[in-house]
Amino acid sequence: MKHFAVIALATxxxxxxxxxxxxxxxxxxxxxxxxxxxxxxVTTGATVYDTSGGVVGTVExxxxxxxxVNTGTVKAAIPLTSLGKGAQxxxxxxxxxxxxxxxxxxxxxxxxxxxxKLVPGATVYGTGGxxxxxxxxxxxxxxxxxxxxxxxxxxxxxxxxxxxxxxLGMTAAQLKAAMSAAxxxxxxGATADTSAATTDxxxxxxxxxxxxxxxxxxxx
Numbered sequence: 001m002k003h004f005a006v007i008a009l010a011t012x013x014x015x016x017x018x019x020x021x022x023x024x025x026x027x028x029x030x031x032x033x034x035x036x037x038x039x040x041x042v043t044t045g046a047t048v049y050d051t052s053g054g055v056v057g058t059v060e061x062x063x064x065x066x067x068x069v070n071t072g073t074v075k076a077a078i079p080l081t082s083l084g085k086g087a088q089x090x091x092x093x094x095x096x097x098x099x100x101x102x103x104x105x106x107x108x109x110x111x112x113x114x115x116x117k118l119v120p121g122a123t124v125y126g127t128g129g130x131x132x133x134x135x136x137x138x139x140x141x142x143x144x145x146x147x148x149x150x151x152x153x154x155x156x157x158x159x160x161x162x163x164x165x166x167x168l169g170m171t172a173a174q175l176k177a178a179m180s181a182a183x184x185x186x187x188x189g190a191t192a193d194t195s196a197a198t199t200d201x202x203x204x205x206x207x208x209x210x211x212x213x214x215x216x217x218x219x220x
Contacts, residue, residue, distance in 0.1 A: 042067045042080055042090050049088055050095045057096065071096050074103040114161055118143060125164045130172040152179050 048056040048069050057071035066077045067090075076099055084091040092099070122135045124145055133147035142153045145168075152175070160167050168175070 041085070042083055046089050048083070048090045048092055049086055051091060051093055052095070053088070054095060056092050056094070056099055059090070069099070071100055074100050074107070076103045114159075115156065117166060118156065118159060122166055124159070124166045124168050125162055126168055126170055126172045126175065128171045129164065132168055132170075132172055132175055135166075147175070147179070149176055149179055152182075 042059055042062050044059055044061055046059045048059060048067075050056050057069040057076075060068045060070045060075060062068070062080070064080075066079055067083065068075055068077050069092075078092065082092060084093070094102070118135060118138050120135055120137055124132045124135060126132045133145045136144040136146045136151060138144070138156070142155045143159065145152050145154055154168065158169055160169065170178070
């Protein structure tokens with residue numbers, strides 16, 4: 001069975017939007033000031049402030065129920081009911097640091113929960129919705145995925161949650177191309193090893209042949 005270490009997927013397979021935390025708390029944490037009454041007109045591109053006037057981030061998008069606020073470090077989906085109306089614009093009862101800490105904690109929790117689903121036998125799908133294969137094993141080197149073209153070792157960072165379950169951030173065609181590209185490199189390594197072994201054997205044989213034979217003296 002073919003076995004390819006497709007390490008190049010570490011960057012290409014990242015799932016877009018994986019850094020998006022989906023729930024900033026609607027209530028301010030203990031010790032935080034209370035935001036003004038809700039009712040801010042939240043639009044894309046608007047700057048969100050904390051209750052002290054500090055910048056929290058920028059509204060990247062809104063769907064009428066939540067506003068995705070980009071702090072520059074994380075993206076957090078905040079309920080519009082958690083945003084108040086201030087003199088400068090939308091106000092959140094959390095500072096930038098508090099929002100980033102809350103989002104980071106939630107993201108770490110979600111990541112740990114997802115990784116617990118990366119188990120042998122689990123089905124993996126590509127970005128086009130096509131079934132790519134099943135997980136054979138998971139260890140420090142990555143996730144070994146069994147496909148119709150052989151086994152491929154992929155970085156854990158290339159996997160994320162998808163509509164069908166476990167999603168690899170590549171199409172079936174991209175994965176096949178990456179495995180094909182890895183095959184010649186693996187073959188070249190095997191050829192090099194074989195050549196080295198052949199050279200060592202030849203050298204040993206030459207040494208034995210070159211060793212001078214001891215002459216025998218005839219008795220007088």
